[in-house]
Amino acid sequence: MEKKAVRVAYGEALVKLGEKNDKVVVLDADLASATMTNAFKKAFPDRFFDCGIAEANMVDMAAGISTMGLIPFCSTFAVFAGRNYDQIRNGVCYPKFNVKFGFSHAGITLGEDGGSHQAIEDLALMRVLPNMTVFVPSDANECYQCVEAAAEIDGPVYIRTARLATPVYDPRPFTVGKGNVIRDGKDCVIFTCGIMLEHTLNAVEVLAQKGIDAALVSFHTLKPFDEQLAIEFAAKCKKVFTVEEHSIIGGLGDTVAPLLFGKGVETFKKIGINDVFGQSGKPADLLVEYGLTGPQIADNIISSL
């Protein structure tokens, strides 16, 4: 199966978008070769603004640029969602300026750079901001769709991308705020987002081998969230699991949790990073360390059934 990092897709998507829409400009903070905006820089040098290693200034500059009718995409590491938080909150979301954030290297699969760089809290931070739309594409094709949709939205949008090369699945229908049913099932349901799609697909296979018919739903939009679809599957399957490459506090799991009251749900478990920081290591080893491989997810689910 073809593999491509979601961040690479982000870079490609920006170039495609730039060809169609000359209002699109890109800002980066000396990470163009990592966030993959260097493709845009090459294609449209006069629409690319390097901001130097000054992420906070990048965000507010983008806010100002947006007032001139342009559509700025700010790119840096997801871990700087925290560093830039006041600028994202007060500079962009409060006035609802038309600024997009493509933040890459999210989660533990960033790998070797270690816990200082592994964002496990960015979704929690972004989700709580009024006016913000939050995308977590699961693969390259979904990332193309997210970038295109972001440009159409009048207001701030956060796109979380990953460093690691991950499988590219056939394109699925894409509507902002709608989840995708990857597999129907009746014994339990797994809700996931981002690149954990690969590992939840593996988990579903392991479960099937053990006679457990699990449904799998992937959400590329964490906000606005497809509450209706989540409630439908929770009510039907009764046993609900969320899997994310993010802290179990404040991310997908906590988006789903409040929806479950009164829906007859018997089991609910959040699977993700258990309120700890990451560490250095190979991405594959880190997934094992934090219990996020397919077989581990399956075991975790079985232990709760």
Place this chain on the structure above:
Amino acid sequence: MDLQTLQSKARAVRRDIITMTSKAGAGHPGGSLSCTDALVALYFDVMNVSPENEKDPNRDRFVLSKGHAAPALYGTLCERGYFGPEEFDKFRQLHGILQGHPDIKKCPGVDASTGSLGQGISIAVGMALGAKHTGNPCHVYTVIGDGESQEGLVWEASMAAAHYKLDNLTVILDHNGLQIDGSNDEVMSLGDIKAKALAFGYDVIEVADGNDMQQVLDALHTPPCPGKPRYILLQTLKGKGVSFMEGQVGWHGKAPNAEQAAEALKELEG
């Protein structure tokens, strides 16, 4: 506009500042009074803005980076006709358009929501860069505080302004020397602020009395220096125009009571 009329407008704005902060029982009169002359000069004489061209993309832009001086901006916008003085009654009140700090979504004539210090100048740099990119002839003005200049973001923005050669940007420092907890030198010395601005690549104009309308006008009307952002260093007096507030750190974020307001308004007559 002639000097006398501008001076009279500045007195009117100062009365507005006293009126609204007194009614609200809150707000920041000291740092509003120190930058009043600059705001009046900008809105009545320098910038091509008016309530009629509020949506014109080519209008000049103003960002009050020291957003807590909102009463000065609100007074100026009101005197300029963006809204009526009845709004002062709802300054800092529920459902009012005059929020504690300027809100682009609520108040006519406001170009950026500010209040988190350091951000306004950075937004202004983005505006100037965006204007250059789109061929928009507008000029972007921003007023920053001296206490605000302790924020690292001010200097990140300054570096970018010089890097992108933003000669369509004017940064105005309201250097009244005081901040919440004391003088700049007591809290966190700015050192040689003029030398810092020069070192960051600004074309610097120093104004000995930033509350003298003629001196302020002369600085603001100085033609831009090609390829360089402009920095106007206004030496101002905190609380200017109200004798018992002048140079007093205690009037940074305290509203006058009814009696004090009456006394202040009397001093600001004419």
